[in-house]
Amino acid sequence: MSTNRRDFLKVAGCSLLGAGALAPVAPRIAAASGGHGETAKREGKRWALIVDTKKCLEKGGCQACADACHKVHNVPHIPDAKREIKWLWKEPYKHAFPTQVHAFTEDGLKDKPVLVLCNHCENPPCVKVCPTKATFKRDDGVITMDMHRCIGCRYCMAACPYGSRSFNWKDPKPLVAQKDPTFPTRTKGVVEKCNFCAERLAQGRAPACVEASQNTGCNALMFGDLNDASSGLAQTLKGRHNIRRKPFLGTEPHVFYLI
Amino acid sequence: MYDSGKVVTGIIVFVGVVTFPLWYSFAAGDPSRRPELQKPQGQCVESTDYMRAFHMDLLNQWRDDAVREGKRVYASPDGRKHWISLSYDGQVHNNAVASKSCMDCHSSKEKFCDECHDYVGVTPYCWDCHIEPKGDR
Numbered sequence: 001m002s003t004n005r006r007d008f009l010k011v012a013g014c015s016l017l018g019a020g021a022l023a024p025v026a027p028r029i030a031a032a033s034g035g036h037g038e039t040a041k042r043e044g045k046r047w048a049l050i051v052d053t054k055k056c057l058e059k060g061g062c063q064a065c066a067d068a069c070h071k072v073h074n075v076p077h078i079p080d081a082k083r084e085i086k087w088l089w090k091e092p093y094k095h096a097f098p099t100q101v102h103a104f105t106e107d108g109l110k111d112k113p114v115l116v117l118c119n120h121c122e123n124p125p126c127v128k129v130c131p132t133k134a135t136f137k138r139d140d141g142v143i144t145m146d147m148h149r150c151i152g153c154r155y156c157m158a159a160c161p162y163g164s165r166s167f168n169w170k171d172p173k174p175l176v177a178q179k180d181p182t183f184p185t186r187t188k189g190v191v192e193k194c195n196f197c198a199e200r201l202a203q204g205r206a207p208a209c210v211e212a213s214q215n216t217g218c219n220a221l222m223f224g225d226l227n228d229a230s231s232g233l234a235q236t237l238k239g240r241h242n243i244r245r246k247p248f249l250g251t252e253p254h255v256f257y258l259i
Numbered sequence: 260m261y262d263s264g265k266v267v268t269g270i271i272v273f274v275g276v277v278t279f280p281l282w283y284s285f286a287a288g289d290p291s292r293r294p295e296l297q298k299p300q301g302q303c304v305e306s307t308d309y310m311r312a313f314h315m316d317l318l319n320q321w322r323d324d325a326v327r328e329g330k331r332v333y334a335s336p337d338g339r340k341h342w343i344s345l346s347y348d349g350q351v352h353n354n355a356v357a358s359k360s361c362m363d364c365h366s367s368k369e370k371f372c373d374e375c376h377d378y379v380g381v382t383p384y385c386w387d388c389h390i391e392p393k394g395d396r
Binding site: 074136138140144146147148173179180181182183184185186187198202203 | 322325326327329331344346384387388389390392
């Protein structure tokens with residue numbers, strides 16, 4: 001097919017006109033397909049967790065919640081920091097909240113331990129990068145994993161700004177001393193993290209860490225539906241000053257800290 | 260024919276090697292043997308014929324329902340409801356009338372799952388992570 005200059009200019013002109021006519025509706029098309037803007041309108045449940053750091057500190061070196069979590073989920077105990085598997089653990093304040101620490105931070109606070117876990121973000125970077133959709137966000141806000149799909153590429157570990165994910169460098173099954181038969185272990189070569197006790201939520205039970213904190217009497221953890229304005233969790237957040245980890249990243253964590 | 264001794268010997272050795280899988284399996288066991296599955300203790304979620312043909316599809320469906328969709332209750336054709344779970348559980352869950360999981364009835368992996376899977380030579384990876392009844396293998 002040969003094109004002369006006259007025909008080419010005709011087609012180019014029509015194309016420009018068409019693009020011009022579409023321009024006003026283009027932003028609406030982009031908005032309809034989702035993006036990085038405001039938090040989407042919320043319907044149904046939206047699970048969230050409050051960590052009361054003051055109550056937690058009163059208990060000193062208590063590990064009851066982390067122990068309970070790791071027990072019910074068959075998380076192996078590996079002493080090597082480069083190989084360890086963590087769902088719920090303690091991190092010094094200066095590491096949990098790096099931008100909150102400065103030259104005049106109150107004495108001792110920098111090194112005080114803070115409970116940390118997966119933040120179950122509204123905009124989870126781990127979900128965005130997962131090539132197999134093994135990590136996904138449920139309608140109720142829980143970021144969970146389909147271990148059957150994980151290929152162990154560790155993109156999610158690179159993407160998570162909270163270090164909430166651990167990789168299984170070796171078969172964890174022999175390393176779990178007492179296995180809970182109701183929950184699977186993992187296999188070598190997959191990533192894992194806190195799942196907000198999705199298996200317990202399905203049974204209408206609170207997460208294991210929350211239950212443990214109630215059993216020990218510290219009550220430092222509170223779990224609830226953020227969309228239910230009458231829930232204890234929503235009421236507490238309204239009434240108390242609370243902070244989130246690295247809020248400037250726009251991930252919108254759903255683990256809140258009372259300081 | 261030149262070197263007939265070597266050629267014939269070579270042919271015999273060649274045929275022997277090629278048919279090795281055939282006579283090895285004859286020598287190893289009774290070819291008329293069929294897997295004998297352990298009799299389960301309860302009524303299954305579906306009919307025996309259906310489970311025999313489609314248990315792998317059902318389990319895949321259960322996996323996706325439970326993990327990805329959050330649907331943890333399965334309704335049998337006759338209306339019984341079951342809590343979706345492969346591993347032994349033993350707890351009574353909300354909404355599930357019959358709360359037994361697969362391994363509550365088929366209590367032995369060796370005598371049920373492995374019996375058939377070994378026979379047909381398939382190795383599903385279910386138990387790489389899921390914990391079979393009575394502790395670890």
